[in-house]
Amino acid sequence: MYSCRFLLIAVLMCISQLLHAQGQIVPKETAVEMEDLIFPLQGEHVHSSSLVQLPSGDLLVAWFQGSGERTADDVRIMGARYRAREKTWGSPFLLADTPNLPDCNPVLFLNNSGKLFLVWIAVQANRWEQSILKVRTSTNYQNAGAPIWEWQDNILLKPGEEFEEEVAKKFKELPSHGAGWAEYAPPYDRMIIEASKDSKKTSIGWMPRIKPLLLPSGRILLPLYSDGFNLSLMAISDDDGETWLPSLPLVGRGPIQPALALEENGDIVAYLRDSGDAPSRVHESISKDNGMTWSASEKTEIPNTASVELARLRSGYWAFLGNDIEDGRYRMALYLSGNNRQSWMRKIYLENEDPGEGGYSYPSMFEDENGKLHITYSYHPSKDQKSIKYLVVDPRKMIRN
Numbered sequence: 001m002y003s004c005r006f007l008l009i010a011v012l013m014c015i016s017q018l019l020h021a022q023g024q025i026v027p028k029e030t031a032v033e034m035e036d037l038i039f040p041l042q043g044e045h046v047h048s049s050s051l052v053q054l055p056s057g058d059l060l061v062a063w064f065q066g067s068g069e070r071t072a073d074d075v076r077i078m079g080a081r082y083r084a085r086e087k088t089w090g091s092p093f094l095l096a097d098t099p100n101l102p103d104c105n106p107v108l109f110l111n112n113s114g115k116l117f118l119v120w121i122a123v124q125a126n127r128w129e130q131s132i133l134k135v136r137t138s139t140n141y142q143n144a145g146a147p148i149w150e151w152q153d154n155i156l157l158k159p160g161e162e163f164e165e166e167v168a169k170k171f172k173e174l175p176s177h178g179a180g181w182a183e184y185a186p187p188y189d190r191m192i193i194e195a196s197k198d199s200k201k202t203s204i205g206w207m208p209r210i211k212p213l214l215l216p217s218g219r220i221l222l223p224l225y226s227d228g229f230n231l232s233l234m235a236i237s238d239d240d241g242e243t244w245l246p247s248l249p250l251v252g253r254g255p256i257q258p259a260l261a262l263e264e265n266g267d268i269v270a271y272l273r274d275s276g277d278a279p280s281r282v283h284e285s286i287s288k289d290n291g292m293t294w295s296a297s298e299k300t301e302i303p304n305t306a307s308v309e310l311a312r313l314r315s316g317y318w319a320f321l322g323n324d325i326e327d328g329r330y331r332m333a334l335y336l337s338g339n340n341r342q343s344w345m346r347k348i349y350l351e352n353e354d355p356g357e358g359g360y361s362y363p364s365m366f367e368d369e370n371g372k373l374h375i376t377y378s379y380h381p382s383k384d385q386k387s388i389k390y391l392v393v394d395p396r397k398m399i400r401n
Contacts, residue, residue: 023335023336023337023343023344023345023346023347024345024346024347025347025348025349026346026347026348026398027348028348028349028350030348030397030398031348031393031394031395031397031398032348032350032391032392032393033372033392033393033394034390034391034392035389035390035391035392036089036389036390036391037379037387037388037389037390038061038080038089038092038376038387038388038389038390039080039089039091039092039387039388040387041381041385041386041387042385042386042387043384043385043386044065044066044067044386045065045066045067045068045069045072045075045386046063046064046065046078046378046386046387046388047063047064047065047069047104047361047362047378047386048063048064048104048105048106048209048362048378049061049062049063049362049363049364049376049377049378049388050062050063050106050107050108050109050211050364050376051108051364051365051366051374051375051376051390052108052109052110052116052211052366053366053368053374054110054116054141054142055110055114055142056084056142057084058081058082058083058084058142059081059082059084059374059390060079060080060081060082060108060116060141060147061079061080061081061082061108061364061376061388061390062077062078062079062095062106062107062108062118062120063077063078063079063106063378063388064076064077064078064102064103064104064105064106064120065077065078066102068102069102069104070102070104070123070126070127070128071102071126072102073100073101073102073126074102075102075103075104075123076094076095076096076097076103077094077095077096077097077103077106077118077120078092078093078094078095079092079093079094079095079146080092080093081144081145082390083144089390090144090145093145093146094146095118095136095146095147096118096120096134096136098122098134101122101123101124102122102123102126103120103121103122103123103134104120104121104123104131104207105120105121105207105208105209106118106119106120106208107119107120107208107209107210107211107212107222108211109211109212109214111214111220111240111241112214112218112220112240113240114139115137115138115139115240115241116137116138116139116141116147117135117136117137117241118135118136118137118138118147118149119133119134119135119155119208119222120133120134120208121133121134121207121208122134124204128205128207128227128228129201129204129205129226129227129228130204130205131204131205131206131207132154132204133154133155133156133157133206133207133208133224133235134152134153134154134155135152135153135154135155135241136149136151136152137149137150137151137152137241138150155235155244156203157203157206157235157244157245157246158199158202158203158246159199159202159203159233159246159249162248163196163202163246163248163249164193164196164197164202166248166249166251166293167192167193167196167229167231167249167251168193168196170249170251170252170296171189171192171193171251171296173296174189174251174252174253174296177189177253177277188253189253192229192230192231195228195229196229196249201228201229202229205226205227205228205229206224206225206226206233206235206246207224207225207226207227208222208223208224209223209225209257209362210223210257210258210259210260210308210309210364211364211366212260213260213261213262213268213291215262215268215290215291217238217290218238218240219236219237219238219290219291220236220237220238220240220241221234221235221236221247221260221268221290221291222234222235222236222237222244223257223258223259223260223270225256225257225258226256227256227275229249230253230254230256230275230276231249231250231251231252231254231255231256232249232250232255232256232257232258232270232272233246233247233248233249233250234246234247234250234258234291235247236291236292247291247292247293247294248292248293248294249294250270250272250285250294250297251294251296251297252272252276252283252285252296252297252298253276253277253297254274254275254276254277254283255270255272255273255274255275255276255283255285255297256272256273256275257272257273257307257308258270258271258272258285259271259272259308259309259310260291260310261310261311261312261318262312263312263340264316266288267286267287267288268286268287268288268290268291269284269285269286269310269312269341270283270284270285270286270287270294270297270310271283271284271300271308271310271320272284272285272297272308273304273306273307273308273322274299274304274305278326279299279303279326280303280304280305280326281299281300281301281302281303281304282299282300282302282303282304282308282320282322283297283298283299283300284297284298284299284300285297285298302320302322302324302335302344303324303325303326304322304323304324304325304326305323305325305326305327305328305329306322306323306328306329306361306362307322307323307329307361307362307363307377308320308321308322309321309322309363309364309365311365311366311367311373313367313371313395314367314371315371315395315396316338317336317337317338317395317399318336318337318338318340318341319334319335319336319337319365319367319373319395320334320335320337320341320344321333321334321335321363321365321375322363323360323361324347325355327355328355328356328359329358329359329360329361329380330351330352330353330354330355330356330357330358330359330360331349331351331352331353331360332349332350332351332352332360332361332363332377333347333348333349333350333352334347334348334350334373334375334393334398335347336395336398336399338399345399346398346399347398348393348398350375350377350391350393351379358380358381358382359378359380360377360378360379360380360389361377361378362377362378363375363376363377364376364377371394371395371396372392372393372394372395373392373393373394373395374390374391374392375390375391375392375393376388376389376390376391377389
């Protein structure tokens with residue numbers, strides 16, 4: 001009897017801790033100040049937006065669009081501009097289109113000197129793991145339409161022997177997994193370690209998804225991930241985006257699409273989408289050397305299936321944005337923490353449908369000078385009705401509620 005009672009108490013404590021970690025739900029209308037579709041719902045596949053604020057106060061957003069994703073060669077990078085004075089989104093325009101190849105996963109950002117970067121992938125052989133990382137830059141982007149691109153190239157990374165050494169080292173630090181299917185099929189970890197020895201695999205297939213982190217030193221950390229390896233790394237630039245070198249890999253069992261934020265003590269936090277084993281949870285990894293090396297990723301208490309975004313706000317609060325569910329993309333939640341992510345005190349549901357109804361994912365988020373969060377994400381209320389949604393959220397109203 002006593003053992004059953006103790007077991008019940010332990011279960012209730014775990015439930016209480018999980019609820020505390022996920023935070024109090026705040027009504028959406030309390031904090032959302034603006035909500036709009038960037039363009040009307042339409043039938044083409046539109047996905048993976050990236051949002052940046054320009055020096056004029058205008059916003060520029062990019063996404064990919066076509067009849068599919070990596071298997072459809074008509075996929076191109078599209079964009080639109082929000083004119084601050086008109087307070088409206090203009091008509092979409094073309095940002096990039098590699099002939100006869102799908103273009104996917106665009107990321108927009110400004111470097112330290114105000115140059116605009118567009119980074120994306122061209123998908124060779126219709127395979128994610130064969131993708132080539134591409135970049136365009138512009139200093140002439142204040143016009144009404146698409147930026148005038150002045151330079152374009154590929155970002156080519158060449159991880160060396162240290163890549164395979166780090167993969168093997170970090171897998172040893174992870175808890176025993178036991179994944180193996182037959183005497184002739186080696187465990188997952190061993191297969192990834194073996195693949196990491198092949199420079200033809202380590203040199204391509206690195207894909208962007210989320211904006212870079214610009215460090216106080218001027219270093220740029222561009223988060224990348226590989227569907228082939230099912231892990232991540234950073235492209236590092238110490239010359240304002242002129243050249244790039246790879247970090248050591250961020251290793252775990254399925255940590256992809258890193259979102260980065262800077263701790264007060266200088267540590268860099270990565271929250272990552274879970275593409276590994278159950279239970280599906282947001283992964284966390286820490287770098288203590290400006291993004292060159294990363295701790296083996298560990299699962300947090302936040303459920304996750306499809307996407308993450310992260311920001312440390314000027315107020316000291318932390319904001320997490322993503323799909324906090326284990327079975328789809330029908331919910332998009334914004335979490336707020338005031339104690340260094342130890343618990344998430346408030347959250348709002350930006351989208352919250354029944355399981356299997358709609359798809360809302362791949363968010364982009366930044367904080368403006370007034371402390372408000374600007375957010376975009378893929379908005380798919382049905383299979384044939386798709387757009388990119390834009391919202392403005394005041395996190396202070398989440399706190400006051």
